[in-house]
Amino acid sequence: xxxxxxxxSKSRQRVIFNLVSRYWKRLAFAAACMIMVAGxxxxxxxxxxxxxxxxxxxxxxxxxxxxxxxxVLVFLLKGLGSYGSEYFMNYIGEKIIRYFRDSLYEKITDLxxxxxxxxxxxxxxxxxxxxxxxxxxxxxxxxxxxxxxxxSVIAFLGVIFYRDWQLACGAFLVLPLAFYPILxxxxxxxxxxxxxxETMADLNSFLHExxxxxxxxxxxxxxxxxxxxxxxxxxxxxxxxxxxVVAKALSSPVMEFLGGLGIAFIIWFGGMRVINGTSTxxxxxxxxxxxxxxxxxxxxxxxxxxxxxxxVAAASRIFDILEQEETIQEKINPEMxxxxxxxxEFDRVSFSYGADETPxxxxxxxxxxxxxxxxxxxxxxxxxxxxxxxxxxxxDVSSGRILIGGKDIRDLSIKSLRDTISIVTQEPILFNESVxxxxxxxxxxxxxxxxxxxxxxxxxxEFILGFPKGYDTVIGELGSRLSGGEKQRICIARALIKxxxxxxxxxxxxxxxxxxxxxxxxxxxNLMKGRTSFVIAHRLSTIDYASRVILLKNGSIAEQxxxxxxxxxxxxxxxxxxxxxxxxxx
Ligand SMILES: Nc1ncnc2c1ncn2[C@@H]1O[C@H](COP(=O)(O)OP(=O)(O)O)[C@@H](O)[C@H]1O
Ligand SMILES: [Mg+2]
Numbered sequence: 191x192x193x194x195x196x197x198x199s200k201s202r203q204r205v206i207f208n209l210v211s212r213y214w215k216r217l218a219f220a221a222a223c224m225i226m227v228a229g230x231x232x233x234x235x236x237x238x239x240x241x242x243x244x245x246x247x248x249x250x251x252x253x254x255x256x257x258x259x260x261x262v263l264v265f266l267l268k269g270l271g272s273y274g275s276e277y278f279m280n281y282i283g284e285k286i287i288r289y290f291r292d293s294l295y296e297k298i299t300d301l302x303x304x305x306x307x308x309x310x311x312x313x314x315x316x317x318x319x320x321x322x323x324x325x326x327x328x329x330x331x332x333x334x335x336x337x338x339x340x341x342s343v344i345a346f347l348g349v350i351f352y353r354d355w356q357l358a359c360g361a362f363l364v365l366p367l368a369f370y371p372i373l374x375x376x377x378x379x380x381x382x383x384x385x386x387x388e389t390m391a392d393l394n395s396f397l398h399e400x401x402x403x404x405x406x407x408x409x410x411x412x413x414x415x416x417x418x419x420x421x422x423x424x425x426x427x428x429x430x431x432x433x434x435v436v437a438k439a440l441s442s443p444v445m446e447f448l449g450g451l452g453i454a455f456i457i458w459f460g461g462m463r464v465i466n467g468t469s470t471x472x473x474x475x476x477x478x479x480x481x482x483x484x485x486x487x488x489x490x491x492x493x494x495x496x497x498x499x500x501x502v503a504a505a506s507r508i509f510d511i512l513e514q515e516e517t518i519q520e521k522i523n524p525e526m527x528x529x530x531x532x533x534x535e536f537d538r539v540s541f542s543y544g545a546d547e548t549p550x551x552x553x554x555x556x557x558x559x560x561x562x563x564x565x566x567x568x569x570x571x572x573x574x575x576x577x578x579x580x581x582x583x584x585x586d587v588s589s590g591r592i593l594i595g596g597k598d599i600r601d602l603s604i605k606s607l608r609d610t611i612s613i614v615t616q617e618p619i620l621f622n623e624s625v626x627x628x629x630x631x632x633x634x635x636x637x638x639x640x641x642x643x644x645x646x647x648x649x650x651x652e653f654i655l656g657f658p659k660g661y662d663t664v665i666g667e668l669g670s671r672l673s674g675g676e677k678q679r680i681c682i683a684r685a686l687i688k689x690x691x692x693x694x695x696x697x698x699x700x701x702x703x704x705x706x707x708x709x710x711x712x713x714x715x716n717l718m719k720g721r722t723s724f725v726i727a728h729r730l731s732t733i734d735y736a737s738r739v740i741l742l743k744n745g746s747i748a749e750q751x752x753x754x755x756x757x758x759x760x761x762x763x764x765x766x767x768x769x770x771x772x773x774x775x776x
Pocket of ligand 1: 543569570571573
């Protein structure tokens with residue numbers, strides 16, 4: 191599970207570079223602050239010599255006043271530098287988070303529905319919530335480390351060699367021995383933490399799944415099975431956590447012991463030089479201080495690679511989305527669709543969901559007159575939903591064309607096309623806002639009066655008044671109290687209020703019971719008057735009003751005509767009817 195070295199393409203690097211360079215003034219200021227911190231660090235190590243040699247050994251009273259003053263100044267500068275660099279780097283980091291979040295959300299919202307269906311919703315969400323944070327970590331932490339820690343290392347090395355270059359040469363033969371284990375242990379800890387993060391994510395989705403499926407678990411008596419599955423997962427998590435603990439807990443003692451060997455060498459070699467008179471105690475302690483202070487920035491720099499790797503991997507995932515091609519595009523100078531009634535034509539339309547999938551629609555030729563009500567029937571999987579989804583360009587045809595009012599829909603402004611179409615889908619989709627707002631989604635400028643009128647026409651008004659706060663009740667507050675049929679009627683009200691010339695009802699009444707269905711049916715029939723309508727009906731009894739019935743089978747039009755004509759044909763439609771009649775009779 192070792193991280194593969196990730197990298198970003200030139201163009202992606204450029205995006206990040208451009209983004210960061212927008213803040214170049216803050217960046218420059220932050221860098222200056224970091225250099226100040228590094229300088230202060232070096233100065234602290236330097237100051238040890240005069241403390242030792244001039245104050246303790248030389249008993250110099252002037253220095254006794256000067257050095258503490260200098261120390262205060264050094265710490266003050268370090269504090270200011272550290273605050274300034276943290277503030278400005280995080281400022282830039284947070285700006286970048288926001289930029290990526292906004293662009294991801296905007297991009298995903300604009301991408302065709304096919305993309306959202308293909309990706310897991312959870313994965314898309316984690317792009318926006320987690321991955322952007324990791325990228326921020328890369329940008330701000332990496333930059334902070336590179337500048338502050340790198341310059342600190344330089345400053346300490348400077349002090350070390352300035353104080354005693356011979357001792358320094360000796361020490362540098364020994365010290366890498368101590369720094370090497372940091373790398374090894376760091377890598378182990380990292381590997382186990384990736385493992386435990388994955389197990390943790392797995393645990394989360396397990397919890398989500400089993401809590402939301404609580405009913406099924408109880409009814410099928412799966413409690414002990416699920417408990418066992420959960421215990422297996424926590425067991426795995428325990429194992430990984432303990433490995434991490436061991437790697438972490440061992441790393442400091444081992445490090446310290448090896449570091450101790452290095453220090454022992456310095457004491458022995460440096461002490462010898464002090465005794466010989468080639469060095470002074472001040473030089474020795476100043477040297478030792480710089481060596482000890484070197485430890486921290488080196489450790490941080492060694493973790494830098496990991497932060498960068500993680501950041502690059504997260505950035506790649508983000509860019510993969512941002513660079514998605516928008517397959518459903520508007521023409522450069524699109525035409526506006528104007529008018530109130532339209533005819534529609536499918537001209538040799540074929541469509542498949544992917545290059546290697548069997549076509550969902552094959553060579554569909556269909557003319558729908560303005561104001562005509564067309565019923566689409568057929569076994570499930572026949573292609574009914576696919577056919578109507580092509581009209582508002584939720585998907586684009588693979589070949590052929592669709593004309594509305596004589597114009598190819600791909601030549602039209604997408605907004606003006608979608609403005610002419612109202613749709614009620616099979617699954618009622620409501621947003622977690624008030625009932626009123628949910629209906630208003632159909633038309634943002636609708637008045638309260640219009641909302642109530644639409645609800646009445648959808649036979650939703652009465653049950654809405656029964657809600658705790660009536661039209662102002664928030665959907666989430668109702669929880670599972672809202673039945674499928676009620677949800678569906680709110681969705682119908684939303685479609686009604688849009689008052690669009692083309693209407694698509696995709697099994698819109700399938701969630702309703704027969705009584706409610708009859709009520710809604712009346713509303714829908716009123717709604718369909720004067721509109722070009724596509725009605726996908728699950729129950730064939732509900733399509734009497736259709737002027738023509740189209741039977742889709744395996745993506746092709748198998749039969750078409752009026753209800754009477756198709757019955758007389760005694761073909762697929764006839765058997766579908768008799769099948770349903772048989773079912774209801776039983
Ligand atoms: N999002 C999708 N991705 C891939 N295939 C799909 C998708 N939606 C539907 N299909 C396939 O297209 C065919 C037609 O489905 P659909 O139009 O939903 O039929 P119907 O609405 O008549 O039940 C089916 O074979 C179905 O499996
Ligand atoms: Mg369908």
